[in-house]
Amino acid sequence: MSKEFTIGSKVRVVALPPYVKTADPMPMLRPPDVIHLGEEGIVLDRRPGGYWGIRFAKGAFLLDSQYIESIDTPTESHTDLE
Template identity: 55%
Template sequence: MAELTVGATVRLVSRPPYLKTADPMPMLRPPNLLELGTQGVAITRNPGGTWTVKFERGTYLLDSQYLELVDA
């Protein structure tokens, strides 16, 4: 798999136990807010292999294990 980069389009391939919002005061949200296969844009890379990803239904912090790069 190619390395994720900032600005890359990514797809949700599995759901985490919860979604953590990327707000100044993060909140935990239920994982069913995003369907499998939902595409978003990688905004920033965070320490520990997590990414800030902007989806149509919000911006969340996700581990890279839940994401795959979408071929251009």
């Protein structure tokens, strides 16, 4: 049920997790206030466990797909449903 994103696409934070993991080779937990609701980032890669590596202004972090949404999606598909 996890969303799929394209490497290099832009995403936006839609909810803050209880903590965030850094995207370092040895991930470390950080408080959720290192990123902000609505902050935009670029997808770097897909990681094990359903995490996405995302580059934000303050660094690269691992987030589950439930906390992010794509902002590169074309809006044309909504008119086809009407």
